[in-house]
Amino acid sequence: MRWNIWSSLARICLVVVLALGGWAADAAAQETEENPYTSRIDTRMGRRLFQEQCSTCHGLNAAGGNEATGPDLTTGSFRHASSDVGLYRVIRDGVPGTSMIGVGADTQEQSVWQLVSYLRSREAANAVVELAGSPAAGQQIFNGKGDCVRCHMVNGQGQRLGPDLSYVGNRRSPNELQSDLVDPNAEVNPRWWTMKVAGPDGQQVEGLRMDEDTFTFRIMDAEENLRSFSKYGDWSYERVKTSTMPNAADLLTATERDDLVAYLYSLRRDR
Numbered sequence: 171m172r173w174n175i176w177s178s179l180a181r182i183c184l185v186v187v188l189a190l191g192g193w194a195a196d197a198a199a200q201e202t203e204e205n206p207y208t209s210r211i212d213t214r215m216g217r218r219l220f221q222e223q224c225s226t227c228h229g230l231n232a233a234g235g236n237e238a239t240g241p242d243l244t245t246g247s248f249r250h251a252s253s254d255v256g257l258y259r260v261i262r263d264g265v266p267g268t269s270m271i272g273v274g275a276d277t278q279e280q281s282v283w284q285l286v287s288y289l290r291s292r293e294a295a296n297a298v299v300e301l302a303g304s305p306a307a308g309q310q311i312f313n314g315k316g317d318c319v320r321c322h323m324v325n326g327q328g329q330r331l332g333p334d335l336s337y338v339g340n341r342r343s344p345n346e347l348q349s350d351l352v353d354p355n356a357e358v359n360p361r362w363w364t365m366k367v368a369g370p371d372g373q374q375v376e377g378l379r380m381d382e383d384t385f386t387f388r389i390m391d392a393e394e395n396l397r398s399f400s401k402y403g404d405w406s407y408e409r410v411k412t413s414t415m416p417n418a419a420d421l422l423t424a425t426e427r428d429d430l431v432a433y434l435y436s437l438r439r440d441r
């Protein structure tokens with residue numbers, strides 16, 4: 171009998187402690203209205219947690235199995251939450267009466283926030299950005315009138331005289347793409363500097379600077395031929411730090427540039 175009383179008391183204490191723990195975590199979530207864990211590393215950690223713990227129901231990239239197994243979480247609107255704190259609660263406590271159980275109060279606060287960051291990043295990747303141009307028209311200009319394939323590759327088609335643009339939509343925003351087109355010299359990575367070389371008999375060679383050390387350098391010309399030169403031979407050379415890319419404003423109308431931006435921005439993949 172006495173044993174039973176003590177065990178019941180112990181059990182009540184345990185329940186109180188657990189409840190207080192939950193309450194403390196709740197208070198923490200309320201205090202920090204903003205997600206404190208939003209760095210790229212946090213998002214990547216969140217993605218890992220998601221793939222371990224949530225993907226069986228919500229799909230590997232959170233785009234959902236179906237309503238019964240787990241809804242699409244990338245649409246940007248949630249039925250049970252409107253804020254980051256709301257999402258935090260849903261992930262921790264689940265949705266009562268459904269198979270969405272939630273990670274519980276034992277899971278570190280940081281991990282739950284990282285899951286929130288991951289979901290927000292998926293939503294951003296899917297956000298519908300209203301762009302003026304048409305991606306299909308842009309693709310035609312890219313391969314045709316704009317002659318962008320002369321220097322750029324997209325999915326293995328084109329040349330290597332400029333950056334590969336297969337996933338340029340992941341690293342450049344539509345606004346940045348606009349300025350890439352009309353202001354190619356804004357920031358030119360040394361990778362894209364060129365060399366102008368002149369031989370003793372007046373020959374001239376020009377190409378992308380592929381590598382350079384104290385004694386030699388190598389260039390790639392417009393036909394993608396590689397050539398090596400000694401810095402101490404008969405050839406003189408000059409580094410050119412501007413971009414080889416023509417200013418698209420000289421070649422294309424504003425509408426055509428909008429189409430190109432729409433096309434380039436569509437070149438993305440889920441990370």
Ligand code: HEC
Pocket residue numbers: 220223224225226227228237238239240241243247248249250251257260261265268269270271272273285
């Ligand atoms: C056993 C399947 C299952 C697992 C595992 C699961 N969920 Fe869910 N989840 C669901 C279902 C089903 C719903 C829809 C509940 C309802 O009817 O509203 C849901 C709903 C949600 C919602 C709310 C969606 C909305 O529109 O408000 C979020 C956010 C969520 N889950 C995140 C997660 C995260 C993060 C994990 C991993 C820690 C996870 N889920 C694990 C099945 C699951």
Ligand code: HEC
Pocket residue numbers: 312316317318319320321322331332333338341342347350351354355357358359362413414415416418430434
């Ligand atoms: C003669 C070669 C050449 C041509 C033609 C060319 N580009 Fe470029 N492009 C480059 C080089 C080199 C760079 C990298 C240096 C720089 O930033 O300008 C670049 C950079 C870019 C970037 C920035 C990419 C990044 O990762 O930051 C975009 C976007 C781009 N070009 C789009 C285009 C489009 C669209 C066309 C066709 C209208 C085009 N380019 C035509 C050589 C070219």
